[in-house]
Amino acid sequence: MKDFGTTEELLIDYVEQLEETKVFELANHALDQGMNPLDLVNLIIEGMSRVGKRYEAKEYYIADLIMAGIIFRGVLELKPMTSYFSSHHKKKSGKVLLGTVKDDIHDIGKEIFRALLETHGFEVLDLGVDVSGETFVKKTREFKPDIIGLSGVLTSTIDQMKQVIDILAAAGLKDQVRIIAGANYLNADGCSYIGADAFATDASKGIEICLEWMKR
CATH class of the missing domain: 1.10.1240.10 (Methionine synthase domain)
Incomplete structure (x- = not known):
């Protein structure tokens, strides 16, 4: 070797x-x-x-x-x-809609997560940074993802994440997808507060969760 x-x-x-x-x-x-x-x-x-x-x-x-x-x-x-x-991935593992929430333009963690998703066979639609809840709703309807990934670096984004999930719920879309939130500051209480199905503080853990979801 x-x-x-x-x-x-x-x-x-x-x-x-x-x-x-x-x-x-x-x-x-x-x-x-x-x-x-x-x-x-x-x-x-x-x-x-x-x-x-x-x-x-x-x-x-x-x-x-x-x-x-x-x-x-x-x-x-x-x-x-x-x-x-x-x-190596002729059959896709699943579809993931990904974006950094509104009022945050940091994307290095999201970029790493997206890369790992793609290397594990997921089809990814990356909405970029500073993404509004309305945009997540629009793209969820168009792309029909299995999973939505919300990213944020600033601690203030916890309320933006909650707002996105609330808007998805109001649009009748929340129960059609799994939602994972990614941020260094998140914990179980924060995940419960925003209404996500899971959270991850590093990209590798996020991949494990997404792969497990797609087995069900």
């Missing part, structure tokens, strides 16, 4: 440093040398997590988070990546 030790460290560092061109070049090289696309995704996620920590430490700004998201999407769209995931 090929040893990718140095390549792995460089990839993580390049993502953390937001070196877009270097990330793409090294990712392509690693894939050409036989790196498993799932391993590559995990490396990019580690780099993204470091970007998030630097943002929390006020070393990075919103623009840097956006840049990290662009890099992540770019890696996922490399031809070897799209070919691998399309061939």
Whole structure:
């Protein structure tokens, strides 16, 4: 088995440093040398997590988070990546409608979650950031998801999440889907308050929940 030790460290560092061109070049090289696309995704996620920590430490700004998201999407769209995931997931695991709620423009956690959903065979419609409850209702009717994922970083978004779920309930849609909320500050009490079916404080746990739901 090929040893990718140095390549792995460089990839993580390049993502953390937001070196877009270097990330793409090294990712392509690693894939050409036989790196498993799932391993590559995990490396990019580690780099993204470091970007998030630097943002929390006020070393990075919103623009840097956006840049990290662009890099992540770019890696996922490399031809070897799209070919691998399309061939391994001919049957979709389910449909997920995803968005960061109104008054929040942070999306690094959502980007990581979306990537993991797609690598596990889910069809994802990502509504982006600062998404209103009305937009969630409109897109739920159009896309007909199995799961709705609400993301938020700011603690104030707990009320926005509740508002989205209340609007979905008023529209008669809440009982047609499962709703998962993702935020570092959430706990069981917060999940109960907003009316979600589940919550996750990290993307990996969120994936476990979604996969379990789709088995039922």
